[in-house]
Amino acid sequence: MKVCLVGNPNCGKTTLFNALTGLNQKVGNYSGVTVDKFSGSFKSQGQTIELVDLPGTYSLYPNSEDEVVVYNVLVNDVSQQPDVVVLVLNASQIRRSLILATQVMQLEIPCVIAINMVDEVNEHDCLLYKKKIEHYFSVPVCLISATQQKGLSSLKQKLHESKQVTLPYEPAWQELHHQLSDTFEREATYKDYVTYCLSNQILLPKQKQKSISSIQQNHRYSTTKAMSMDIRERYKIINELLKQTIESKPNPKLTQTQNIDRILTHKVFGLPIALVVMYLLFQAIFSFSSYPMDFVEQLFVWMSNIAQASIPEGWIQDLIINGILAGLSGVLVFIPQIAVLFGLLAILEGTGYLARISFMLDRLMRKFGLSGRAVLPMMSGFACAIPAVMATRTISSWKERLISIMVIPLLSCSARLPVYILLIGMFIPEEKVFLFIGLQGLTMMAFYIAGLLLALLIAGILQRILGASDQQYFIMELPTYRFPQWRNVLLTMYQKAKIFAVEAGKVIFVISIVLWILATFGPANEMSLVHQEFTQLEQTNNGLTPEQEKLYSQELLLHSFAGKIGKTIEPVIQPLGYDWKIGIALLTSFAAREVFVGTMATIYSVEYNEDNPTPLQERLKSEKDPETGKPIYSVATIVSLLIFFAFAMQCMSTLAIVYRETKSWKWPFIQLLYMTVLAYALSFAAFQLLH
């Protein structure tokens, strides 16, 4: 049996989904659409029931990409239609919740109603709601509290009792109904009405499109008006039905929320509080995630030691340690940080505070062609651009959404952090300013802020270029404050980390192996010449000095494929202060930033065939230009490199996701172009100025 969960945003649908499916859930894709499909399963009465959590929406009429899914699954695409729909209602907003519910009931799909959050409304009213709804609509109703896990078994049982609801369809707009019936040569159904209303927004199958276009041409029935009338008529019936249950005393939760808001969105303190929260967020990432990151690194050192001991020396051992294991660790080491940030964001969202941040920042965002809805995607961008770009699906305006997608990669994602740490540590001392703020930390924050400022700047420019968009609205419900559900938070962390691990992970892993191949092998004749030269030297002198060992590795690298590529692009990157070795690292990190540090380690340790105890930073600082004798990693070069990494588009996975979300190669191409030009220009300027 296939069951779908349908309901308003903030009605506890996801909590219910998590409560029913536990860990038996997965994230996939709806066919043809880029929205994540959350599906899971549970057992009831011997059957395995497949449960799908549809995105929250206020009505069948979608206002954004993710809401379109609800329409597609329930109305448009027959193959995706569920066997039963569970309509999740919010007990404290029962009338509003019933709008969507009655719409779905009229689609002639078997339904069960679950009135959720009954712990927030007094028992008498809940029972009254249940009785009246059951009686009027002839549909099974149960009272549940997903957070307290109450009523769930009753819900599971009712799934088997669901039957098609025969709600008499009274068309809200008689004239339109007649036209539809005439055109389709049969009595028009509610589905037809809905399809007409959405004919301007959604591409319909050719045949339907033709008939509907003819109605539009001849009669011009306003789709907006048709939708409004539908909803108003519904509400009249709902209001009439629940008239006797109008509570005289106001919902205490509303008063509580208002009191909290008095502080959190306070005229003077509101924004500083938000800034403190955001600062704490980033602090938490750096602190919490360093332990798991160390653990992952230790794990891989341990595994490579085993590999070294158990696998015979040779290129297979080398491939496994320096190619495969290095590649894997390069992916896994980032997961803790990404998971932690998404966990914290999930907590913020679960409490309802995130909506307040969007509310407070909306006016500022507007100046840059964005809106409050872009706040969550942009905050996510500081963890990883991939889920962040996906999160833009809740933005209703296409232009706003596009601008957000185009600038999100400018925000410093977690992949840049190791690069920042490595390079900043090379020229900024560990001193403290103002007693407790570290200079290094301050510099790091400067780069994070620079990314944000540049993102806003580019957004503003894009807004000018793309032109004034058609009227866009920012009308958003501010949910009542509540405690976050830890199960939801943990599952969100898992889901987002998984997106990163799969989407970015596959690129990182492959690139690491490709790099290993390129750096180990070169044109056969050249490589053998180098081997000959140094084996001879070794024999004549009975061993090689450390200097000679270093030279040996250097020559091998120079003549490898990687070296050749690096040398080829050297002239292009010299104005930025880079040499051919940095060139190799830049090339590999163009596919994924995460491999930069690993590549540097490979390039400089490939030169040492023995254990290298010196930390990479020291090694880099000692690197000298063979011609001038001056250190390669001057302050100018380091700053230039930092700036390049801050602003360049070095993530193939992000480009792939942007392609999927914008459904065209044009936008990822433009993104790659503008960010590369931007990074090059700024690095060039930095190097030349500091040189």
Added chain:
Amino acid sequence: MTVDQLRIGQKGKIKQFYQEKIALLMNELGIFQGEMIEVTSRSPLGDPICVKTPELFLSIRQCDAQYIEIEL
């Protein structure tokens, strides 16, 4: 009088919506003609405003709020 003209703490009864799209978005949220609406606060940056109906809180921009006609 329209909602954007209300001061904080003032409330009114919705008479009509002057824009179809605004009407639709508000209706979807369960806010209809005849409902009471109260302005509870304003964003620290001045815009949008936070309004309260018997069932929920809503964030709405002043330029959109001007299309909601109310009577005190």
